[in-house]
Amino acid sequence: MSALTLVHLYARELDINGDSGNVLALERRAAWRGLAIDVLRIGPGEPLPAEAHLVHIGSGSSGARAQLHDDVLSRAERLCAWAATGVPFLAVAAGWQLLGRSVTEPDGSVVAGAGVYPSTAALGAERAVGEVAGDSMLGEVAGFENHAAVTRLDPGVQPLARLTRGHGNAGASGPQGDAPEGLLAGALVATGLHGPFLPMNPAWADRLLQDAATSAGAVLPAGDARVDAVDALARRSRQAIRRRLGLAAG
Template identity: 40%
Template sequence: MSAAHKGEVHLVHLYPREMSIYGDLGNTRCLAARLRWHGYEPVVHGHHPGERWPAQAHLVLGGGGQDSGQVRVQDDLDRQADRLRELAADGVPMLMICGMYQLFGEAFITVEGRRLPGLGVLDVTTTGNRTRMIGPVVLDTDFGTVVGYENHSGSTVLGPGQQPFGSVLHGEGNNGQDRTEGARTHNVVGSYLHGPILPANPRLADGLLEIAARRVTGEFVPGELDDRIADEAHQRQVVRLTGRRR
């Protein structure tokens, strides 16, 4: 079946220049590739500060960035805040990594104690500290086992009733103490996992694509994909770090 028969899926990558320093642009490229393999037509929009918002947004992604990058996107993020909150409430799938995960929360409190407000899509609060949490991570999530790599100094705490993205089987996660990682509200997922996360976790990638495709076309008709190499790499990390086998 041709891509045109299954329909277009519009991906919006927020601030790919400022907020994609740990390979998170690979998440967008992964989704675009998998959409083509499944028989859909991906349309990728890179949204930069000051630009007009795309006419269509079926799946939204954001990545990690340095503090200077967060400062450069803050004004534009404020202008897009209501739109992003509406899209999130309407069920649009989103994947926000590291710095963008923090900006989608309630607030970021700097090491000096300054409180910077976030979008409030996710009920999480992050506090900067001088100790970094770095290393490979394995999670148990609604999308199955997820692997990735964390590198963050922010310590994030979930608000009452906020669902985590996953529980930590190996690694530090949100704060190194409560064994939670990331957050999920509706179809918005926030996480500290780089890698990038999606090429290493095909089930997670297709889970997000399925939500988007069903919203656009009313159904998700997957193609026959060969994920043997990705699955083997994924399983090797799970076994090496946790001893678990599927």
């Protein structure tokens, strides 16, 4: 098959927590499966391609999010059209807010999002900060949360994971554990976890690559020994977080 096209939105503007590592993980894991992937890094004002097989948007400060708001809305129609045809998306924290339905600012004002994700966010003064661990449909997840948002999923929409330790979508005012985290709706994946997320939780990288291959009418090839080696390293990293949080190894 020809190369997959990965659109990395605002790679320079939204990388406050190293979320570009998610794109690096996707590139490497695709290469280890013999799958070519072209990464298009799209900045403000730069045109989107006619076609995409995977979209990533990372996190940033509230100031960066505000500066990008109008640019995101100008792309909303194309982004929503991609999502409607099954193109997988991964959005992290502030990027998720930009691609959601709306964001309520601390002063109570509401700004519209691109509407790709069936969710809304409300920003507060308290931040949820720290390592987290939990479980998802693809097994255990772990990472680091650093956000001031309470995120609500539309009725019937499922979270990506449920945290045993961590605040997740409930925000800093929510319980420290047994909390929904992220969003999973078809090929749409969103999370508030950094670290970055995919190197720590590579099963989700493979899920995104499989969905991308499907959107291109292909099948994800089997990986080589490097996939297994990196998976083992990621598993040890998740277990280290679980130990620091006082949890049994997953």
